[in-house]
Amino acid sequence: MRELLGSALVVALVLACTRVTDADECLNVLHPAMTARIQKDVAWLDRAGGITDAMIRNISLLCDNAIRWQCNVKAVRMMIKDGEVYLNSLHPDWRLGPHELIGFLLELYEASKMYKLPDVEFAYNGDDDVMTAVEWKDEAALKPAFHGGPFPLLTWSKGDDSSGMLVPYSGAFRCADDSFDAMSTRLEDFRRVPWSERKQVAFGRWNEFCALYYNALQRMPNGREQPCPRNYLSQLSDKNLELLDVGVMLEMEKKGRVGHVPLTHQNVYRYLVSTDGWAISSKFDKYLLLGSLVIKARSPRYGFYYDALVPDQHFLPCMNASNDDVLERIKWAKEHDAEAQKMAEAAQAFAVKHLHRGARLCYYRTLMEELGKRMKYTPDCANRQLCIPLGQFLNFLSTYPKTRHTCPYSQVLSQYGFNAELEAGKYTTESITALLKQEKYWPRDTDIPPLTYQPYFPRRLRRRGLQARRRQAA
Secondary structure: OHHHHHHHHHHHHHHHHOOOOOHHHHHHHOOHHHHHHHHHHHHHHHHHOOEOHHHHHOHHHHHHHHOOOOHHHHOEEEEEEOOEEEEOOOOOHHHOOOHHHHHHHHHHHHHHHHOOOOOEEEEEOOOOOOOHHHEOOOHHHOOOOOOOOOOOEEEOOEOOOEOOEEOOOHHHHHOOOOOHHHHHOOHHHHHOOOHHHOEEEEEEEEOOOOOHHHHHOOOOOOOOOOOOHHHHHHHHHHHOOOOEEEEEHHHHHHOOOOOOOOHHHHHHEEEEEEOOOOOOOOOHHHHHHOOOEEEEEOOOOEOOOHHHOOEOOOEEEEOOOOOOHHHHHHHHHHHOHHHHHHHHHHHHHHHHHHOOHHHHHHHHHHHHHHHHHOEOOOOOHHHOOOOEEHHHHHHHHOOOOOOOOOOOOHHHHHHHOOOOOOOOOOOOHHHHHHHHOOOOOOOOOOOOOOOOOOOOOOHHHHHHHHHHHHHHHO
8 A cells, every 4th residue: 555655646746747937936846945045056156256147258268278189079159149059169079869958958848948047158068077277276266357266167966175156967867768857757667666575785786987086085984995886886785685785787687697787777776776877876866766775886976956855764875884885785674674664755755746857957946046146248249259059959959960860859849849040051061060069169259368377277387387477476
């Protein structure tokens, strides 16, 4: 009876929360911790004097000095003007195909059609993890007139030292066959596997990606550095298969164990282990839907909704007390089965209520409104070398060979279409294709020369700048 009632509740929430159309509804579906996250992420802009025209135009200075080899990937420049979204730079062709950037573009475009978004300019991190060039530990470097310094950069994964502003990992939420949105429609199927029949083993499969930022983690209480969970837990699993069945998919197959298991079938396990790769795991939010207890390895990176999750209420954290504490966590779950089930149900209810598409669009709306409050100028396509209407670009992607199957474009374009009169005739399929083929294409709109000293010059150049200033002062 308990499981039947829980299933009915979940389905009701899904049906009630898929579309959010006004501000009051947004307040209901946006968890307070998510709203607080937005405020926390934009706070540095107030200390920096708001979003200035020079700040946006001089993103290219940062690009020239810090990340010139992939600037058009690390910071995709965008503008919202009179409710329409425009691209002021482009991903190169060689990076198109995956859903990271395209899912974001589709979700932002949908938000712009559902809500009247303010005039604003910003950039989007088109890579997995936010670039280190916008991380800082010394906020004294923030000045209203910094040229090429921190700028409003949206990202779906970051750490505490980043000036990036979190947004949903929209591509994973809506584009893949096993996306969050697709899995949300199968909640009844997941619930058909009763808790009592799920295997009492902690399961996990992943690719062999270990981010360098794990080296920056604080040491464990035992004084040791935390190893990469994806490597270490695999080795621990080999010695404790009765509790822990995790590892790299290809390695598992070589060992004669099960390799790939579709996400939609992993609910046969009572416990699921989540680990991060190059960035936050794109499976974590999907795991929350499955109705199993999620055990999450410690990581210095987080996503837009992580602040709203409570350890030991929505998931069990591991690799906190020691490298091997995951074994103790699994033993606890087995010994406290009712509490473990309650935790799994709480995680599923959270995901259904706060992570559906309508809630994500509310998040975009709220973030854009906060950025709009901090604009110190009026953006205009006339001041940008490139200004491709996003609707037109999405229509292009829907037919472009490398991207036509990346996301379900029709979900948005069939409902809202796009304004063909914007920048009419300026951007054709041929001209956009030609721009994409330029691997290092980067429109520069700056007319302000670089400063002698900039916060984000490479360290050797920074030292030279400081030495020059000291000589001048002497």
